[in-house]
Amino acid sequence: MSTIPPTQAQQNAWKKSPDSELYINPLPVRIWHWLNAVGFVALILTGIQIRYANMFNVLSFETAIKTHNWVAFTVIANYFVWLGFYLFSDRITVYHPELNPRKFFDKAFKQFMYYSYGIFKGEPSPHKVLAYDKFNPMQSITYQIVMLLVVPVQFITGIMMWDIKRFEGPIAMLGGIHTVDTVHVLIFIFFVSFTLVHAYMGALGHTPSAHFKEMFTGYEEAEEKSDQ
Amino acid sequence: MNTKLQVLVIDDDAVVGRSFDRVLSDKGYQVSTALSGEEAMETIRETDFDVVFTDIKMPGMDGLEVAERIKARCPWTPVVVITGYGTPDNEAQASVLGVSGFVHKPLTPEIIESVTLKAVKEAEVILEAAEPCETQEVIAKTVSKAGVHSKAGLIAKNVGLFFAAPFVALAYVIALPFVGFYMFAKLGREAYVKKHLSK
Numbered sequence: 348m349s350t351i352p353p354t355q356a357q358q359n360a361w362k363k364s365p366d367s368e369l370y371i372n373p374l375p376v377r378i379w380h381w382l383n384a385v386g387f388v389a390l391i392l393t394g395i396q397i398r399y400a401n402m403f404n405v406l407s408f409e410t411a412i413k414t415h416n417w418v419a420f421t422v423i424a425n426y427f428v429w430l431g432f433y434l435f436s437d438r439i440t441v442y443h444p445e446l447n448p449r450k451f452f453d454k455a456f457k458q459f460m461y462y463s464y465g466i467f468k469g470e471p472s473p474h475k476v477l478a479y480d481k482f483n484p485m486q487s488i489t490y491q492i493v494m495l496l497v498v499p500v501q502f503i504t505g506i507m508m509w510d511i512k513r514f515e516g517p518i519a520m521l522g523g524i525h526t527v528d529t530v531h532v533l534i535f536i537f538f539v540s541f542t543l544v545h546a547y548m549g550a551l552g553h554t555p556s557a558h559f560k561e562m563f564t565g566y567e568e569a570e571e572k573s574d575q
Numbered sequence: 576m577n578t579k580l581q582v583l584v585i586d587d588d589a590v591v592g593r594s595f596d597r598v599l600s601d602k603g604y605q606v607s608t609a610l611s612g613e614e615a616m617e618t619i620r621e622t623d624f625d626v627v628f629t630d631i632k633m634p635g636m637d638g639l640e641v642a643e644r645i646k647a648r649c650p651w652t653p654v655v656v657i658t659g660y661g662t663p664d665n666e667a668q669a670s671v672l673g674v675s676g677f678v679h680k681p682l683t684p685e686i687i688e689s690v691t692l693k694a695v696k697e698a699e700v701i702l703e704a705a706e707p708c709e710t711q712e713v714i715a716k717t718v719s720k721a722g723v724h725s726k727a728g729l730i731a732k733n734v735g736l737f738f739a740a741p742f743v744a745l746a747y748v749i750a751l752p753f754v755g756f757y758m759f760a761k762l763g764r765e766a767y768v769k770k771h772l773s774k
Contacts, residue, residue, distance in 0.1 A: 434733045443736050444743040451747060452754045459755065475643065488744035496741035 371481050372565040379425060380562060386422035387538060390415060394535055416509055423502050429494070441482045442491055455484040466551065476567050493541065497534055504531040579605040580695060581622055585615040585641060586630040586657065591682070595628065598684045599691060612636025616644060624652060626694045628678070631658040642674050653694040657682070 372380070393406065393415040400408050433439045445451040457473040462485070466472075474483035482490060504527045507514040511524060518527055552558040561567045582604045584592040592608030599606050607622065609615035613636055615629070627645055631638035642654045653675035675694045678686060 430737075433737060435730060437729060437733075442740065444740040446743070448747070448750075452751070452758070455747070455751065456755060456758045488747050491740040491744040492748070495737055496745075 370565055371476060371567045372562060374565065377562060377565060379429060382425050383422065386418050386425065387542060389418045390422065391535070391539055391542065393418065398532070419502075419505055419509075423506075426498060426502070441480065441487065442494060444491060445484065445487070451484055451488075455488075458483045458485050481567075497537065501531065501534045501538070504528075504534070579603055580625040582606045582691060583609065583615060583618060583622075583624045583627045585609045585612065585628065585633070585638070587611060587633045588630070591630065591657065594682060594684075595687055595691075598687045602688065604691065612638070612641040612644075615641055619645065619648070623649075625698065626675075626691060627652060627654045628657055628691075629654060631656055646674075651698060653698045655690060655694050 393411045396403055396406050396411040397408065397415060400411075406414065429439070433442060445454075454473070461470065461473055472483065507518050507521075507527050508524070508531060511518065518524055521527055549558045549562075550556075552561075557567075580603060582595065582599060584595045584606060586592055586608070587610050589608070589610065592606070592610075596606040596608070607618055607624075609618050611633060612629075615627075616636075619627075629638040629641045629645075633641075636644075638656055638658075642656060645652060645654050655676050655678055656674050657678050657680065675697060676690065678690045
């Protein structure tokens with residue numbers, strides 16, 4: 348049972364939503380999401396420019412590095428806003444792990460069957476989106492790995508390479524600059540793939556644009572239930 | 576301004592709604608009734624209810640679906656499921672949806688009054704603290720009031736989950752193919768048994 352009290356703004360938004368819509372992404376979440384999205388795309392593009400300076404010449408090497416650093420610190424600050432809510436409130440429970448393996452595997456298997464088969468037959472998703480339970484089990488574990496492991500490692504390796512001299516001790520402990528750089532680049536490749544998959548999955552709503560609209564308006568349109 | 580507490584009773588049997596009205600109307604409650612889930616959703620759009628009672632078995636939208644829709648729309652509104660057909664499955668499903676409780680038919684005036692009071696009191700605890708809940712302090716206090724944990728406990732739990740979550744998730748990812756294989760095998764076996772038994 349949910350014991351999280353709604354804010355006045357959430358209560359107002361819920362009340363005014365029609366029955367077919369759920370208010371699941373409040374304005375701060377949407378601002379946070381789009382700031383992250385723009386930041387990650389900028390980091391990927393400037394990262395490509397830095398890594399392949401000989402092949403592309405959209406920005407000068409120095410400008411690319413400066414832009415990459417400034418955007419990176421903005422994204423890190425944005426992450427700490429999220430982390431503050433995660434640690435000091437009970438509002439971000441969707442990133443909490445399911446500690447009952449039986450429950451997790453049962454739900455994850457149903458979701459897997461939906462993604463691999465049911466979706467192509469037009470069946471409804473087994474996961475019902477609720478205001479405090481918006482991620483299906485597969486999304487949930489993916490985001491936990493991304494937000495709580497991959498993103499922090501990327502930040503740490505990035506900060507080390509931002510000032511190699513200052514962090515030469517920790518860099519040496521991790522096996523030298525080549526190791527740190529390799530980890531940073533591998534995670535960069537992961538993020539490029541993640542961004543593409545994220546956009547593809549975003550198009551799998553009941554209409555291709557439904558989830559994108561939801562991230563602008565905050566409202567998720569409820570799927571019509573089939574008579575089964 | 577209507578200061579009475581608003582109660583909605585959803586049951587396709589009009590007698591149930593009338594019983595609630597008779598018991599509660601002179602005790603500070605305003606009772607509204609709906610004979611179907613669809614009618615209830617219309618009513619909810621116009622009025623803020625302090626507590627909702629819904630029968631579980633109704634034609635059209637059943638009580639579980641009504642509860643799900645109400646909890647999705649107004650998570651703070653207590654929903655009590657009235658059941659004469661209570662099965663452990665129904666109750667388990669209703670619990671997952673976050674309903675406040677169950678009340679079994681036949682209903683006596685004492686049961687109606689006590690279960691209404693209990694649901695309203697529980698909702699007040701959540702909502703009283705929710706009004707100014709812009710600060711983390713108030714959120715923590717609310718969670719504590721609900722008997723979950725103190726602020727320090729909340730932070731300790733969240734820090735623990737922060738470090739544990741990615742490893743729990745990685746363990747699930749590693750185990751998923753094996754568990755998935757087992758589940759496929761189980762599905763196949765069930766299909767095989769069903770096919771051969773039907774012959």
